[in-house]
Amino acid sequence: MPASEKNAQLPAPSKSTPTLSGDDVTVVFVLGGPGAGKGTQCANLVKDYGFTHLSAGDLLRAEQERPGSQFGDLIKDYIKNGLIVPMEVTVQLLENAMVADLDKSGKGDIKGRKGKFLIDGFPRKLDQAHKFEESVCPAKMVLFYDCSENEMEKRLLIRGQTSGRSDDNAESIRKRFRTFVETSMPVVDYYQTQNKVVKINAERDPEVVHKDTQKQVEAQLGKNF
Ligand code: UDP
Ligand code: MG
Numbered sequence: 001m002p003a004s005e006k007n008a009q010l011p012a013p014s015k016s017t018p019t020l021s022g023d024d025v026t027v028v029f030v031l032g033g034p035g036a037g038k039g040t041q042c043a044n045l046v047k048d049y050g051f052t053h054l055s056a057g058d059l060l061r062a063e064q065e066r067p068g069s070q071f072g073d074l075i076k077d078y079i080k081n082g083l084i085v086p087m088e089v090t091v092q093l094l095e096n097a098m099v100a101d102l103d104k105s106g107k108g109d110i111k112g113r114k115g116k117f118l119i120d121g122f123p124r125k126l127d128q129a130h131k132f133e134e135s136v137c138p139a140k141m142v143l144f145y146d147c148s149e150n151e152m153e154k155r156l157l158i159r160g161q162t163s164g165r166s167d168d169n170a171e172s173i174r175k176r177f178r179t180f181v182e183t184s185m186p187v188v189d190y191y192q193t194q195n196k197v198v199k200i201n202a203e204r205d206p207e208v209v210h211k212d213t214q215k216q217v218e219a220q221l222g223k224n225f
Pocket of ligand 1: 032033035036038039055056057058060078080081082083084085086090120121122123124128167176193
């Protein structure tokens with residue numbers, strides 16, 4: 001068998017160097033339970049610092065809707081049940097979105113391009129965290145929005161009246177809380193051991209949370225990062 005044919009049957013080698021360098025690209029992970037206010041605060045930070053905001057959930061929902069996607073049904077199932085979609089899918093969607101953003105001019109060469117990304121609602125499982133940092137880009141900090149389940153449930157049920165989301169209902173919410181505690185909190189704990197986590201009380205008024213976030217981001221990254 002010719003070598004090329006043999007190679008075609010091998011799985012792609014796992015990448016040992018990330019696509020993007022942490023010297024050029026600032027990655028901030030934004031974590032917190034469902035309904036903690038991640039999306040709201042990310043919108044504020046985009047205005048404040050010119051971040052590009054990428055919501056893993058939004059990217060998955062877009063992929064689910066994309067005609068011809070081979071992952072549509074799988075994503076639909078996982079989201080409705082509050083489970084974490086297999087990491088390969090989400091990491092690839094994020095990498096594609098980051099590369100597309102860095103290559104806005106469409107010239108294709110993104111080496112050395114500067115960028116700042118808020119990655120909202122990701123990583124929610126340890127395997128995703130490792131895979132992303134190994135193959136896409138190392139992260140500089142983690143914003144963790146801390147909120148009680150009572151308050152989050154209230155917010156999600158209100159959002160559910162207009163969001164049209166398949167998972168903003170009492171049963172899916174219960175499953176999402178469970179996944180958060182069992183699967184996503186270990187990610188926060190892991191980054192805490194690396195001193196990368198800034199914990200913010202998200203129980204408060206959104207404007208107060210915003211001010212607190214600004215203070216913490218600047219303490220961690222400086223004013224002109
Ligand atoms: N999701 C996932 N992997 C991720 C991020 C999200 O599988 O890395 C799925 C998961 O099922 C989650 C859903 O997408 O419950 C909705 O995520 P989103 O971040 O939109 O929800 P939020 O927490 O903001 O309410
Ligand atoms: Mg969100």
